Structure formats: C-alpha cells, structure tokens
Amino acid sequence: MSDQFISIYQTSEEQLLEKAVQDGVETMWDRKAAMKAPCGFGEKGICCRICAMGPCRISPVAGKGAQRGICGATADVIVARNLARMVAAGTASHSDHARDIAHVMHMASRDGNFKIRDEKKLLDLASEWGVKTEDRDIYEVAHEVAEIALNEFGKPFGTLRFLERAPEKRKKVWDDLQIRPRAIDREIATILHSTHIGCTGDAESLLHMSMRTALADGWGGSMIGTVFSDILYGTPVPRETESNLGVLDEKQVNIILHGHEPSLSEMIVMASLDPEMQKLAKKVGAEGINLAGMCCTGNEVTMRHGVKIAGNFYQQEMAVLTGAVEAVIVDVQCIFPSLVPITECYHTKFITTSPKAKITGATHIEFHEDRALESAKAIVREAIENFKNRKKEKVFIPTEKSSGVVGYSVEAIIKQLDKVVNPHIDPMGTIKPLADVIKAGVLRGAVGIVGCNNPKSKHDYSHIEIMKKMIANDVIVVTTGCAAQAAVKAGLTNKDARKLAGQGLATVCELVDIPPVLHLGSCVDISRIMTIVGEVAKHMDLDNSDLPVAGIAPEWMSEKAVAIANYVVATGIDTFLGITPPVTGSEEVMDIMTNRVEAMTGAKFFIEEDPHVLADKVLSRIEEKRQKLGI
Ligand code: SF4
Ligand code: MSK
Structure with a gap:
C-alpha cells in the first residue's frame, strides 16, 4: 500500500514541479540549488556571531585555521552555545503558542466565541492544581486555572506544575541533575543570558542547561498547549480524514489553513459553516467552501473536526502551484516567506493574521481573539470573493489522496x-x-x-x-x-x-x-x-x-x-x-x-x-x- 503511495506521490510532485517551470514559479528546490554547497562552518556549528568582535569561524582541525574565537571561545563552547540558543528558540515558540491558548481560556465565556468544550478535563486539572470547583461556575474555574497557567511562564518561585505528572523515578533523576525547570520564560531568559558573550564557557554546563530549558517546553509550554486546547476545543477522538493535495476541490472555494495555534483555525472552521458564508460561496459560483489543513494547524483541525489535510510542511508551495487555492491563511511558525512571490503568480491570497508573524507582501488581516468569529468571517469572505479571480487554465489538482x-x-x-x-x-x-x-x-x-x-x-x-x-x-x-x-x-x-x-x-x-x-x-x-x-x-x-x-x-x-x-x-x-x-x-x-x-x-x-x-x-x-x- 505505501510502496504504491510513494510512487504515486512522486508522480504528482514531479507534475507540480513541471508546472512550476511552465508557470515561471520559483520553488524551494530552485533556491536550494542556488545555495550550492552549504557553509561547512555553519553545518558543523563552529561559526559564532554572538558578539560584534566576530563573526568568528574556527577550525577545530589541529594546526589549521583559528582554534578559538577572538574572545577565546573553543569549538566546544561555540557549538554548545549555538545548540542552546536553538533550544531556547524552540522552547519559546511552543510556549508562546501555549501562552496564547491560556489567554484565550482566560477570556472564554458562556456567551462568547470561545467556550469550554471538555469540562471534565478542566475539572480534573483544577483538582490537580488545587483549584476549588464545588459550587462554582465552570467559567470561573476556567479563568482561575488559566491564570495559574499564565503564571507558569513567569512565577518567581517553584518549579513547573506539570512535572508532577512524571513517574517518581524520573522526578528523582531531574532532582539529582537539578534540571527541574522553574518558570518557562525564566529558563528561556537564563539560557540566553548564559550564552551571551563572556558568560558560560563550558559545553557540558550549556547542554545541562539546555535540557532544563527544553523540559520547560515538553512539560511546560507544550503540555499547556495540548491540555488547554483540549479543554477549549475538545479532546480529540478517532475520526476519519483524508490527506494529500487531492483533497483540493476544483468546484469549491479552497482555503488552506497553515500554521500552528488552533484558536484561529477553530474560528475559521466555524465561520466557514456559517450560512451567510455558504450563501456567499454559492453566489460567487462555487459549490461550497473546502477547508484543507497544512502542518500542525492541519493536525489540530483534522483531529477535532475531520477537516481534510492538504499536506505537510514541504507541500505549502505545491498547494499554491495547483492554481486552485483562493487563500492561504496562516498564523505562526513553519510558514515560507516564499508564499508571497508564489501566490503572486496565481490568484491566491496569502493572508497573515498574527502580529507575531507578519510577512512583507502578504495581506495582513489581524485575528482578534476578543472578536474572533467576526475576524474569522472577514478572512473567509476575502477568500470567497477571490474565487472569481481563479484562472481555469492555470488549475491542476493532483488526484492523489489517502484516507486514515x-x-x-x-x-x-x-x-x-x-x-x-x-x-x-x-x-x-x-x-x-x-x-x-x-x-x-x-x-x-x-x-x-x-x-x-x-x-x-x-x-x-x-x-x-x-x-x-x-x-x-x-x-x-x-x-x-x-x-x-x-x-x-x-x-x-x-x-x-x-x-x-x-x-x-x-x-x-x-x-x-x-x-x-x-x-x-x-x-x-x-x-x-x-x-x-x-x-x-x-x-x-x-x-x-x-x-x-x-x-x-x-x-x-x-x-x-x-x-x-x-x-x-x-x-x-x-x-x-x-x-x-x-x-x-x-x-x-x-x-x-x-x-x-x-x-x-x-x-x-x-x-x-x-x-x-x-x-x-x-x-x-x-x-x-x-x-x-x-x-
Ligand atoms: Fe567571536 Fe567570541 Fe564574539 Fe563569538 S562571542 S563572535 S567567538 S568573539
Ligand atoms: S509543523 S515544526 S514542519 S513538524 Fe509543527 Fe511540521 Fe516541523 Fe513545523
């Protein structure tokens, strides 16, 4: 089954790349070829540009080239420092995503756009965190739990609450190593501080700190992201979906949802089901609105709503190359800036929505959580109205898709x-x-x-x-x-x-x-x-x-x-x-x-x-x- 898939898939990929050449579109492969051989120093992690005395490129091969940076940093220190900064950025990304979800929970209300969908999960978490639940409105509980979560990012004392979920033997390992993370932001700030010029000059210490920072992601930011998304949008249950570019539909308004945080995509799903939007789609000559997910946003909406998946990271340019996408709607992370020039070759609107991820040349329609559905409808309307601009002669949708x-x-x-x-x-x-x-x-x-x-x-x-x-x-x-x-x-x-x-x-x-x-x-x-x-x-x-x-x-x-x-x-x-x-x-x-x-x-x-x-x-x-x- 999967062997067959691989050969089929390569065919559609090759067809789209051929189409890119015909349409005069540059893809990541053109840019990769233009890059030629990657920089050997960067590849090995031995280029440092942490201070303006550098950049320092050093060669660890004895007797050849510089052995240390101008400040005296060794290859071990430079490599470990660069890695630690990658950990800090990764932890910041997952955790900032989680912070936004916790803020949404803090503003959730019975008559608002954001509601509590998994009350049991909220109540279990409230009791885990010692929040009183008897005789209280569920939204009051939600707000208190959200506030505690938001404090996990900057609390001055103590370590992260979710660490307590780990097995006792694992907690002992963390205690022995002294790597229980404290507040999430603190771990990110500490490692950025420690990797500043003239701070930590010891590789093992840097990697040790990196583990503590990373744990603030896995048992902090990421776990908050998952648990709070489940409470707000529903804990996923098994459901059927389809995936690959064949889920795009020539007869419908195709909207790609790409990025990470579920708050925007949940509202887009709601907006697309709105009778007013459905009517508008018919009015412009489409049979309906076809949402298709990409990257992690795709996962969020497929597992909660069965929204089909257009593809993964690599396919973001391919989706636009089909010429059948009215809008690519994005929030944060894993979004190619190349979507600007590539969408310009077609009728596709590239809509950014987060102030954290504006991209020059894209249409920016900010998503405001406090008027979420209204913002989502404005975005969906843009996509629908763009259907009339689709150029039939430029459309090619591969047929491949699989169910799962x-x-x-x-x-x-x-x-x-x-x-x-x-x-x-x-x-x-x-x-x-x-x-x-x-x-x-x-x-x-x-x-x-x-x-x-x-x-x-x-x-x-x-x-x-x-x-x-x-x-x-x-x-x-x-x-x-x-x-x-x-x-x-x-x-x-x-x-x-x-x-x-x-x-x-x-x-x-x-x-x-x-x-x-x-x-x-x-x-x-x-x-x-x-x-x-x-x-x-x-x-x-x-x-x-x-x-x-x-x-x-x-x-x-x-x-x-x-x-x-x-x-x-x-x-x-x-x-x-x-x-x-x-x-x-x-x-x-x-x-x-x-x-x-x-x-x-x-x-x-x-x-x-x-x-x-x-x-x-x-x-x-x-x-x-x-x-x-x-x-
Ligand atoms: Fe060079 Fe040291 Fe500055 Fe890095 S921190 S750029 S190795 S002088
Ligand atoms: S989206 S981080 S390309 S998995 Fe989470 Fe995919 Fe990697 Fe982004």
Whole structure:
C-alpha cells in the first residue's frame, strides 16, 4: 500500500514541479540549488556571531585555521552555545503558542466565541492544581486555572506544575541533575543570558542547561498547549480524514489553513459553516467552501473536526502551484516567506493574521481573539470573493489522496485499550493492557515518530520507511506533526495498514480496533507521548528510560525540533535524529549527546541519516532494553 503511495506521490510532485517551470514559479528546490554547497562552518556549528568582535569561524582541525574565537571561545563552547540558543528558540515558540491558548481560556465565556468544550478535563486539572470547583461556575474555574497557567511562564518561585505528572523515578533523576525547570520564560531568559558573550564557557554546563530549558517546553509550554486546547476545543477522538493535495476541490472555494495555534483555525472552521458564508460561496459560483489543513494547524483541525489535510510542511508551495487555492491563511511558525512571490503568480491570497508573524507582501488581516468569529468571517469572505479571480487554465489538482484515522488522544487510546477487556464488565480505564502486551512481547516496543520535512531527505521517504519497518517488527508507532501527515498520506493510519504489521501488532490492532500507526496530533502534542510513556512506566513501577521505547525525528528541520529532542532525552527516552544537527564541529558536544548524557538521563541521541540503518538501530536498542528488563 505505501510502496504504491510513494510512487504515486512522486508522480504528482514531479507534475507540480513541471508546472512550476511552465508557470515561471520559483520553488524551494530552485533556491536550494542556488545555495550550492552549504557553509561547512555553519553545518558543523563552529561559526559564532554572538558578539560584534566576530563573526568568528574556527577550525577545530589541529594546526589549521583559528582554534578559538577572538574572545577565546573553543569549538566546544561555540557549538554548545549555538545548540542552546536553538533550544531556547524552540522552547519559546511552543510556549508562546501555549501562552496564547491560556489567554484565550482566560477570556472564554458562556456567551462568547470561545467556550469550554471538555469540562471534565478542566475539572480534573483544577483538582490537580488545587483549584476549588464545588459550587462554582465552570467559567470561573476556567479563568482561575488559566491564570495559574499564565503564571507558569513567569512565577518567581517553584518549579513547573506539570512535572508532577512524571513517574517518581524520573522526578528523582531531574532532582539529582537539578534540571527541574522553574518558570518557562525564566529558563528561556537564563539560557540566553548564559550564552551571551563572556558568560558560560563550558559545553557540558550549556547542554545541562539546555535540557532544563527544553523540559520547560515538553512539560511546560507544550503540555499547556495540548491540555488547554483540549479543554477549549475538545479532546480529540478517532475520526476519519483524508490527506494529500487531492483533497483540493476544483468546484469549491479552497482555503488552506497553515500554521500552528488552533484558536484561529477553530474560528475559521466555524465561520466557514456559517450560512451567510455558504450563501456567499454559492453566489460567487462555487459549490461550497473546502477547508484543507497544512502542518500542525492541519493536525489540530483534522483531529477535532475531520477537516481534510492538504499536506505537510514541504507541500505549502505545491498547494499554491495547483492554481486552485483562493487563500492561504496562516498564523505562526513553519510558514515560507516564499508564499508571497508564489501566490503572486496565481490568484491566491496569502493572508497573515498574527502580529507575531507578519510577512512583507502578504495581506495582513489581524485575528482578534476578543472578536474572533467576526475576524474569522472577514478572512473567509476575502477568500470567497477571490474565487472569481481563479484562472481555469492555470488549475491542476493532483488526484492523489489517502484516507486514515486521526485523533488518538491519551483518553482515546485508553478507551480503545479497554476493548481488550470486556468493556461491559470491567473497563479498566488505564494503560495496563498496553503495558501487558509490551511485557508479553506481543509488541516489542513503541516509538514516537515526529517532526518536519527537510530537503536534505527525500520528501516523507524517511518517515514512511522507518514507520513501515517499525510496524513490520511489532513496534507500535505514535506520530505527530508533519510525520503524522506523511503517515496519513501513506495510508499507514488506515486500519487496513495492519496488513503491513508483524503478527503481534496486527493482532493487537485487530483486538483493539486501531491502525498500527496512531496519529496523536500536532507538535505540541508530543506532550501526549510523554504522558503515555510516563503512565506505562508508572504502571510497571519503572522509569521511562527502562522502557523499550524511542523517539525518532527522521526529517526534522526546526529549532522547535531541537527543543523537543532535548526534552525527550531529558525525559529518559532515546532520540534518533535522521538529519545531523550542527554539532559535529565539537568532539565534546558529540560525545556528550551520543554517549555521556546516558549516564545522566538514561537516554541518549543517535544520529543516522540512512533511514534503514536508523530503523535497525532503533530495533536493536529496543531489544537491548527488553533484555535488561528480562522481558
Ligand atoms: Fe567571536 Fe567570541 Fe564574539 Fe563569538 S562571542 S563572535 S567567538 S568573539
Ligand atoms: S509543523 S515544526 S514542519 S513538524 Fe509543527 Fe511540521 Fe516541523 Fe513545523
């Protein structure tokens, strides 16, 4: 099934790139070619421009070129400092996204646009955080909980609340290492301070601080992003969707929703269902409004509303190349500025909505949360009115699309697992069945496959090859972000994909009625993976690092991915990177990441660009862990 997909997919990709040439459009491939060979210093992480005495490019090869920067910083320090700043930027991005969601919850009201959709989750969180709930209006509770969350960003004392959700053994590791993050903003500020000229000059200390900052993402910003989005917009449940550019519809107004935060996209979904908007679409000659998601926004709206997915990160330019998109609506993160010149070649409107991510040349229609639906309608109206400008002769929509099931929140997974016991007699409501099948060896282990697309790797190829190898070897896959969208496109989140699984996994899939690859959501939803791993560890009275599990980022590209990789390792889970990070210029940093960090956190980084070799390494590490556990 997926082999067939890969060949089909390449055909449509090639067709669109040919169309780009005919239409005189420049794509990322033209720009990549113009870039020629990448800068060797940047690639190794040994270029420093932190102060104006530099930039300093140093050569760690003995006797050749500068050995230290002008201030005396070594390759180890420069590489570690650059990496730490990537972690800070990644943590800031996920966490600022979460802050906005918490603000939205603070303004939620019964008669407003933003409502509480999962009251149980809110009440559970309120009791976890010691907020009184009896005899109180649910919105009063929501506002107090939101205020506590907002204080997690800048509180002067204490450490992050969600850390308490981790297994006791993991908390002890964090305490021993003194890497429990304090306030989220504080960790980001501290690491920026420590990487200023003339501050920390020790690679190990920088990587140690990076882990603390990254944990402020995984167990702070990202977890707040996930939990608060569920409370406001609903905890996802499994539902069918379709993915790939074939979801675009020639007869409808096509709107691409791209970016990350669900607040805007939720309102666009509501606005597009509004009878006034539907009527307007008919009036301009369209059969309706077709929303299609992209990147993490795509994941947010598909798992809560079944909105189809146009594609992942790499396909943002491709979507416009179809000539059939009336508007690309974006908020923050992973948006190519090239969408300006490329949309100018067609009738497509490129609409930015966040003051945090304005792009020169785009149409900026600011999304105001306090009049959210009104703002969303204004944006949708722009798209509809643009339908009449579509040039029929420029339209080419590839036919490829796949169906799949998305929306496996932790709650949904537990509910499915209850199917292994008789749900009418004794629903367990716990992760026990998963722990049992892992212990018994029916499943050898579990992996999270996450992250982006990167032109250094063939589009989606590493994601899909690694997923296929995992499931064939009875390793269940959970996936988020653009990797999850690759899985849907390849048909791997389809329940039929159990045909590709080993016997043990196929049996579990059949009993529990799940596909072998579970779509868990967007990048911030990696916090769901941390939660599941933690629950299995608690159930088995183990630490996360004892479990036969791993994190894999086959085609990562963003600073957010660097933060994720660091918090996953700090959480005790091995992380396999399919793209080499810019750290190879320092032997010490490489040694810490791929070796010494294991003695600290029980997990380490593996760097391997060949997806097949990477998959073999994951499988042998999983067996190593099983052997240690005697299972
Ligand atoms: Fe050069 Fe040091 Fe300034 Fe970096 S901080 S640019 S290594 S002088
Ligand atoms: S959108 S961070 S390209 S996964 Fe979250 Fe995709 Fe990576 Fe952006």
